[in-house]
Amino acid sequence: MTHAKRTTRIMALAAAPAALLAFPLAFTASTASAQSSGSATYMATLNPLNHAGGSGSLMLQLTGDKAVITENVHGLATTFMGAAYPHVQHIHIGAAGTCPSGTSADKNGDGVISTTEGAPFYGGIGTTLSVSGDTSPAAGTDVKIAPSGGSFDYSRTITLDSATVSSIESGKAVIVVHGLDPTTLSAQAQAEPSDLVPSLPLAATSPALCGPLQVSQMAAVPGGGVNTGGGGTSGLQQPWMFAASAGLAATAGGALYLRRRNADQK
Helix, strand or coil: CCHHHHHHHHHHHHHCHHHHHHHHHHHHHHHHHHHHCCEEEEEEEEEECCCCCCEEEEEEEEECCEEEEEEEEECCCCEECCEECECCEEEEECCCCCCCCCCCCCCCCCCCCCHHHHHHHHCEEEEECCCCCCCCHHHCCCHHHCEECCCEEEEEEEECCHHHHHHHHCCCCEEEEECCCHHHCCHHHHCCECCCCCCCEHHHHCEEEEEECEECCCCCCCCCCCCCCCECCCCCCCCCCCCCCCHHHHHHHHHHHHHHHHHHHC
16 A cells, blocks of 8 residues: 555544444443443441441442342440340331431430431331341341341342332431440440330340441442351340341554554555
């Protein structure tokens, strides 16, 4: 090919880059959109409530009504009466989508925001984050299927009901982890029964960690890997326990042109 012909081809390519690359770019964009359609990732930073010293983070990848949940929690009450402390946890829905703060939510002045006192902020149970079996609100106080110990990693894929999905997508869902160290509470609170299961002490079911679920671009829970399960059943015989249940397309186009140009020069 003569120098004049090569120059003409280069000028034609420069004059119509949009026509050459628009289709690959559009195809790439539409493919990416299709892959992410109907799927979103949500994160919750779990902050302490009620004198709890722990913290944690939870990631929820939602596709339709399927939720892939991974969570890391540490620093909570470890044992009670010689057994691993069960920490029931839930996705709460149907309220303001926030966590209580300050003392205004403590209506009876005992120094503890009980589960029911916090309900106007985070709502009722939408889904129980159990380690196995039932995930409905009916399993909300079942310690046999709750993660246990002061620190735990949790991982489970579950099917959510429509009310929980709607709350998550509208930014009104909140993660609440329950179970306080009773020795950190006031004498009044230590003597009070649970507002959910009167046969238990107040500490057993009161909120320890709380965090609203928010849309996130993160692909993993901060703080390390997550192991399946995380719950324990040790100590279930203890008397206090209960049995309540664009760039890539442009690169490709450029490479194609260079190969053709080199072939013409040979």
